[in-house]
Amino acid sequence: MVRATVKVKNKVGLHARPAALFVQEAMKYPCKIIVESDGKRADAKSILQVLALGVKCGQEISIITEGENEHTALQKLVSLVENGLEGA
Amino acid sequence: MALMIKGIPAAPGIALGNAVLYVPNNTAEICPETQKKIGPEQVEEELRRVREAVAKASDELKDIGSQVSKKAGKEAAEIFFAQEMMVNDPSLLESITKNITERFLPAEQSCYLACLEMAETMEQIPDEYFKQRANDLRDIGKRLVRCLKGIPETSLDSLEDGSVLVAPDLAPSDTASLDPSKVKGIVLDHGGKTGHTAILARSLGIPAVVGTIQATSSICAGDLVAVDGESGEVLVRPDESLVSEVRKRAEAYEKERQRLEKLRDLPSVTVDGRRVETSANIGSPKDVPLVLRAGAEGVGLFRTEFLFIDRDAMPGEEEQFAAYREVLERLSPRPVVIRTLDIGGDKEIPYLNLPAEDNPFLGVRAIRLCLKEKELFKTQLRALLRASRYGNLKIMFPMIATVDELREAKRILGEVRRDLEREGHEITGFEVGIMVEIPAAALCADVLARECDFFSIGTNDLVQYTMAADRGNPELGSLSDPFHPAVLRLIERTIKSGHEAGIWVGMCGEMAGIPEAVPLLVGMGIDELSMAPGSVPRCKEIVRKLDLKRAREVKEAVMKMTDAKEIRAYLLNFVSKL
Numbered sequence: 001m002v003r004a005t006v007k008v009k010n011k012v013g014l015h016a017r018p019a020a021l022f023v024q025e026a027m028k029y030p031c032k033i034i035v036e037s038d039g040k041r042a043d044a045k046s047i048l049q050v051l052a053l054g055v056k057c058g059q060e061i062s063i064i065t066e067g068e069n070e071h072t073a074l075q076k077l078v079s080l081v082e083n084g085l086e087g088a
Numbered sequence: 089m090a091l092m093i094k095g096i097p098a099a100p101g102i103a104l105g106n107a108v109l110y111v112p113n114n115t116a117e118i119c120p121e122t123q124k125k126i127g128p129e130q131v132e133e134e135l136r137r138v139r140e141a142v143a144k145a146s147d148e149l150k151d152i153g154s155q156v157s158k159k160a161g162k163e164a165a166e167i168f169f170a171q172e173m174m175v176n177d178p179s180l181l182e183s184i185t186k187n188i189t190e191r192f193l194p195a196e197q198s199c200y201l202a203c204l205e206m207a208e209t210m211e212q213i214p215d216e217y218f219k220q221r222a223n224d225l226r227d228i229g230k231r232l233v234r235c236l237k238g239i240p241e242t243s244l245d246s247l248e249d250g251s252v253l254v255a256p257d258l259a260p261s262d263t264a265s266l267d268p269s270k271v272k273g274i275v276l277d278h279g280g281k282t283g284h285t286a287i288l289a290r291s292l293g294i295p296a297v298v299g300t301i302q303a304t305s306s307i308c309a310g311d312l313v314a315v316d317g318e319s320g321e322v323l324v325r326p327d328e329s330l331v332s333e334v335r336k337r338a339e340a341y342e343k344e345r346q347r348l349e350k351l352r353d354l355p356s357v358t359v360d361g362r363r364v365e366t367s368a369n370i371g372s373p374k375d376v377p378l379v380l381r382a383g384a385e386g387v388g389l390f391r392t393e394f395l396f397i398d399r400d401a402m403p404g405e406e407e408q409f410a411a412y413r414e415v416l417e418r419l420s421p422r423p424v425v426i427r428t429l430d431i432g433g434d435k436e437i438p439y440l441n442l443p444a445e446d447n448p449f450l451g452v453r454a455i456r457l458c459l460k461e462k463e464l465f466k467t468q469l470r471a472l473l474r475a476s477r478y479g480n481l482k483i484m485f486p487m488i489a490t491v492d493e494l495r496e497a498k499r500i501l502g503e504v505r506r507d508l509e510r511e512g513h514e515i516t517g518f519e520v521g522i523m524v525e526i527p528a529a530a531l532c533a534d535v536l537a538r539e540c541d542f543f544s545i546g547t548n549d550l551v552q553y554t555m556a557a558d559r560g561n562p563e564l565g566s567l568s569d570p571f572h573p574a575v576l577r578l579i580e581r582t583i584k585s586g587h588e589a590g591i592w593v594g595m596c597g598e599m600a601g602i603p604e605a606v607p608l609l610v611g612m613g614i615d616e617l618s619m620a621p622g623s624v625p626r627c628k629e630i631v632r633k634l635d636l637k638r639a640r641e642v643k644e645a646v647m648k649m650t651d652a653k654e655i656r657a658y659l660l661n662f663v664s665k666l
Contacts (some may be wrong), residue, residue: 011406016217017166020173046179047170048206051221054213 001066002074007058010084014055018085023047025080031067033077044077090326093300093307095275097320098286100622101295101345102338103273104331105252107311107324109304110244110262125192134188134195138181141199141235145175145228148241171224175232180206196233203229214400227259247271252313254303258285268292273315275303275322289317290378290622297322348625352383356628359635364610366628367423367618369596373414378621383628386423388544388618389484389596390415392468393431401439402464408471416479423480425544425596425618427523428468428497430454430486440464449552454487459496469504473515481518484544488522491535498539523596525549530578537589544618545582547597551575570599571652571659576608580647583612594618604659606630607666611643633666 010018014037026033026044033044037059042049044063055061061081065074126134153168174180180202187198207225210218234241244262247253247270255262257278271294279285279298289296295317307313307324314323314334318341323330356366367388368379379387395403395411416424431437432445432453440461445451458465472483485497498520508515524530525546533543547570552559554575557567570576579595586593594616599605601619606627609617617627642662649655 020170023173043178046177047173048177048210048221049179051218052209052213 001064002070003062003064004074004078005060005062006078006081007060008055008081008085009057010086011057013057013059014050014053014061014085019050020047021085022077022080023050025077026073029065029069029073029076031065031070031073033066033073034064036062036064090330091306091324093275093297093303093322093324095297095300095303095320095322096279096281097296097317098279098281098298099274099289099294099296100317101273101293101315102317102334102341103252103295103315104334104338105250105272105313106248107254107275107307107309107313108247108251109307109309110253110255110258111304124194124197126188126194128192131189131192134198135185137195137236138184138188138199138232141195141232142175142181144235145231146172148231148235149175167220167224170221171228174221174224175228180228196236199232199236200229203232216399216401244271252315254307254313256304266292268294273313273317274298275300275307275313275315277301277303293381348629351625351628351632352381354383354628354632356385356631358610358631358639359633360637362610362636364614364631365423365594365616366624366631367425367594367616368621368624369618370415370621373411373418375621376415376418379419382621382624384422384621384624386425386480386616386618387415387419388425388594388600388616390424390426392427392429396429396431396437399439402467405467405471405474408468409474412472412475412481413478416475416481420479423482425482425484425521425542425594426472427484427486428455428465428472429458432457449549449558455485455493455497456487458485459493459500462500465497465500466504469501470508473501473505473508473518474513476518477514477516482521482542483518484521484523484542486523486546487526487549488524488536489526489528491532491539494522494536494539521591524582525553525597527554527578530582533582533585534588537586537591540591542591543582543586543593544616545579545593545595545597547575547579547595547599550578550597554578566652569652569656570597570602570605571655573647573650573652573655576647576655579609580612580643583614587613592616601627603627603630604656604663607634607639607642607662608646608659610634610636611639611641611646630663630666 008014012018014022023045035042035044035050035053037053037055040053042053044050063074063077149168149172153165153172156168157165183202184198187193187202188195203225207222210222210225244266247267249270250272251270252273252275253271254275257276274285274289274294274296276285276298277300286296286298295315297315297317297320300322311325314326323334326334357363365385367386368382368384369389370379370387371391372394395408412426432448432451452460475481488494501520505515519541521540521542521544522536523546524533524543529536548559551568551570555567555572557564559568583593592615595609595614596618600617601623603626610631619627646655646658
């Protein structure tokens with residue numbers, strides 16, 4: 001299991017289209033991926049759960065991956081968030 | 089036997105064609121039976137059926153998404169791709185699975201309830217975005233049930249040429265797949281003038297009558313149907329003599345439409361070269377295609393209320409900025425007059441907590457409210473100024489009664505501007521004007537004109553306040569007439585005062601779109617007329633037939649008359665002879 005913390009920088013937060021992009025990326029990996037924010041946890045492959053986190057611009061999230069390809073998945077997701085979730 | 093159904097006219101034009109009954113099963117209630125339970129031995133089978141239905145629903149959504157994307161662009165298709173993601177969502181699948189394995193519900197009800205429950209949770213979040221996703225979830229629930237039951241999806245793709253579409257109501261996904269070359273007319277049981285179907289029908293030029301209540305129950309598939317989108321009348325199974333009459337009217341309408349369409353790209357100038365801009369009034373960025381279609385030379389009134397009503401929280405700066413920018417950008421270089429928020433205690437805006445007033449039309453509304461709720465006002469002004477660089481922006485303050493109000497509004501605007509510039513935003517040239525709709529403003533127009541860049545006369549309120557007659561009260565219809573000499577004197581005075589101070593004067597009330605008012609207003613020297621997009625071609629045509637000398641003579645004659653009836657009759661006669 002590996003984890004990393006990253007700040008959400010894009011304007012709308014982890015919401016709408018950026019949330020969809022995040023989930024689409026997460027679905028590419030077979031490992032289990034969890035997003036944590038403000039004490040709440042969500043399955044990164046569930047758009048409904050990720051949206052429900054209500055992550056706003058400037059808030060920090062932790063990404064936790066566990067299983068096959070956990071390092072690659074973590075690295076890809078962190079850089080996606082760092083680049084402002086502008087699309088792959 | 090011929091039958092006549094009356095509804096709300098939603099898009100003008102006359103159509104004659106054979107009815108196609110369309111019952112969209114995405115909006116229909118296909119709620120599954122509630123009582124049944126399954127036995128433990130059926131669990132595996134029900135889970136398998138759910139997997140199949142999810143795969144099928146997912147494929148359908150992918151298909152619709154790519155079709156809509158091709159026809160109407162990526163943005164319009166986004167909702168279907170979002171739904172596709174949701175239908176494949178692991179937490180949705182988990183709660184469906186639980187319904188089957190723990191509550192022993194059949195697959196249909198398991199899917200339907202899981203979506204419904206999730207939609208309800210989403211709806212608790214006070215955010216417009218989640219409201220929409222809640223609707224998506226309900227749609228998904230119905231889609232899954234339909235896939236489980238093996239009912240094919242109804243589609244508007246297979247309509248034959250020349251059909252009149254008859255339906256209870258149309259969902260956005262239905263209207264998105266509508267082929268305007270095949271549908272001649274639309275008749276709906278539900279819907280209103282401002283619904284998405286009405287807006288789409290108007291922009292596609294398809295005659296439509298909505299809100300008929302009984303269309304689907306009285307019209308059979310294949311019936312000959314005549315739709316009059318002007319009167320709101322729908323003739324079902326008309327006999328031969330009626331058919332030939334409808335044909336004649338349809339032809340006459342089509343001729344008239346083509347004649348007016350030729351005016352689209354012609355300038356709005358009088359015979360002797362005086363420019364009188366004919367512009368359109370709009371209520372949302374969705375109306376932009378109507379403006380272009382009508383050949384309007386700009387937008388003389390963009391009402392911003394749509395951003396504020398029917399929601400639980402104030403629209404933020406970004407949301408407002410995006411809407412203003414979109415309209416300015418798409419209409420550039422045409423001028424766009426954007427009116428700041430015009431609401432008061434008569435409208436239900438829960439998040440503003442406005443106290444109910446005994447007399448809301450004489451209460452804290454429009455600019456009065458904005459000067460009290462400064463943060464609300466500043467947010468709107470920030471969004472407007474940031475949008476200035478995308479087009480030809482003119483900011484208009486409504487309900488100005490005194491010069492102090494105008495000064496205070498301008499002071500706040502200046503403050504906002506300095507803040508934005510300090511933050512590094514680029515703000516380009518824009519004008520600041522007022523709506524003249526209170527008699528006090530018309531009477532002191534000379535004073536106000538020195539402190540702004542333009543006037544726009546709002547006749548609906550000006551008539552109501554001048555005549556002391558509630559414009560919504562049908563008993564007072566004859567008092568609510570802009571042709572009363574008292575109103576005309578205020579209008580003349582406003583135009584004259586504006587011109588003496590060197591500013592332009594327009595009109596954005598209903599009067600501007602009345603054909604017989606055009607010669608009178610041109611005679612008074614009006615610079616711009618802004619009206620419903622549909623009225624633009626006819627009014628432009630009148631402007632192009634006028635010469636200034638004749639228009640001034642008309643004005644002189646009218647200003648000597650004593651009552652509204654006489655004035656209207658005189659003007660109608662004049663216009664009919666043009």
